[in-house]
Amino acid sequence: MTVAPEPISVAVFGAAGRMGEALLRVIRDAPRARLAAALVRDGSPLAGQPVPAHLLAGGTGAAYAAAPFAPAQVLIDFAGPQGFDAALALALRTGTALVSGSTGLDARQQAALAAAAERIPVLWSANFSLGVALLLHLVRQAAAALPDWDCEIVEAHHRHKRDAPSGTALSLGHAAAAGRGVDLDRVATTSAREGERRDGAIGFAVVRGGDVVGEHTVAFYGAGERVELGHRATDRDIFARGAVRAALWLARRSPGRYALQDVLGG
Numbered sequence: 001m002t003v004a005p006e007p008i009s010v011a012v013f014g015a016a017g018r019m020g021e022a023l024l025r026v027i028r029d030a031p032r033a034r035l036a037a038a039l040v041r042d043g044s045p046l047a048g049q050p051v052p053a054h055l056l057a058g059g060t061g062a063a064y065a066a067a068p069f070a071p072a073q074v075l076i077d078f079a080g081p082q083g084f085d086a087a088l089a090l091a092l093r094t095g096t097a098l099v100s101g102s103t104g105l106d107a108r109q110q111a112a113l114a115a116a117a118e119r120i121p122v123l124w125s126a127n128f129s130l131g132v133a134l135l136l137h138l139v140r141q142a143a144a145a146l147p148d149w150d151c152e153i154v155e156a157h158h159r160h161k162r163d164a165p166s167g168t169a170l171s172l173g174h175a176a177a178a179g180r181g182v183d184l185d186r187v188a189t190t191s192a193r194e195g196e197r198r199d200g201a202i203g204f205a206v207v208r209g210g211d212v213v214g215e216h217t218v219a220f221y222g223a224g225e226r227v228e229l230g231h232r233a234t235d236r237d238i239f240a241r242g243a244v245r246a247a248l249w250l251a252r253r254s255p256g257r258y259a260l261q262d263v264l265g266g
């Protein structure tokens with residue numbers, strides 16, 4: 001007789017947000033995962049309120065909670081840059097593996113994430129969809145194959161998004177720069193540029209409106225022709241599914257810094 005393994009306990013940080021809700025839905029439907037805590041900010045009026053029953057597996061109940069939280073094997077953070085410091089501190093204090101999809105992190109926060117990897121398993125990605133994981137490879141290849149073509153990255157998101165350009169657009173920019181063997185910080189430019197386009201520049205343009213889930217286009221402009229590579233997300237659950245898959249994988253790892261590619265390839 002084979003015994004099914006115990007589900008992995010997962011806590012969600014930023015549980016009442018757009019992504020938080022998608023994560024609870026995905027955890028509800030994942031046989032290998034069990035919700036350990038639905039965490040909201042300290043002082044949130046939601047703390048202590050029941051999580052809506054439709055976001056929970058049948059027969060289970062849970063209330064939103066502020067940290068400290070019941071032990072979990074992995075913490076998933078989608079609280080954005082405003083909540084990221086608290087999520088990281090909580091993971092470190094409790095020795096919990098951390099998956100983070102928070103974008104718009106500043107240099108200090110990125111350095112803190114890197115340092116945390118010496119003590120806990122850490123996996124951050126600007127985009128947890130399978131499609132964008134593939135797009136990153138394609139963009140790197142195209143940028144290498146078309147070194148003299150003008151590369152422009154255009155992203156569109158819903159009107160509530162705070163950071164710009166999106167984390168995904170920046171990751172795509174890094175992929176294009178890596179394909180050309182250059183440092184993105186030296187060649188990045190925005191649509192607000194003045195004067196003629198610089199040779200070798202990688203441009204970013206941003207659109208915000210309505211309820212767009214997430215769209216990214218990377219265009220390479222040559223003389224008389226253009227190559228466009230892109231991705232359109234129409235459902236936030238794709239990000240949540242990728243993050244939960246990464247969490248189940250990360251829960252069993254040693255301390256260190258991991259990437260979504262490690263999960264998909266391993």
Ligand SMILES: NC(=O)C1=CN([C@@H]2O[C@H](COP(=O)(O)OP(=O)(O)OC[C@H]3O[C@@H](n4cnc5c(N)ncnc54)[C@H](OP(=O)(O)O)[C@@H]3O)[C@@H](O)[C@H]2O)C=CC1
Pocket residue numbers: 013014015016017018019020039040041042044078079080081082083084086100101102103104125126127128129163167239
């Ligand atoms: N990597 C990926 O695949 C994806 C990444 N994202 C990123 O995820 C982040 C969140 O996006 P989204 O869900 O749309 O944003 P929301 O604003 O809907 O959700 C963020 C949630 O985090 C909570 N929060 C903020 N600060 C804290 C804190 N200190 N402690 C606990 N909770 C806190 C907010 O609570 P309150 O309302 O009380 O402030 C809110 O409920 C963004 O950075 C976004 O770019 C989004 C989609 C996919």
Ligand SMILES: O=C(O)C1=N[C@H](C(=O)O)C[C@H](O)C1
Pocket residue numbers: 103126127157161165166167168169213214215
């Ligand atoms: O804020 C969002 O919604 C999204 N943010 C991520 C980003 O900044 O790239 C990923 C996705 O595009 C949705």
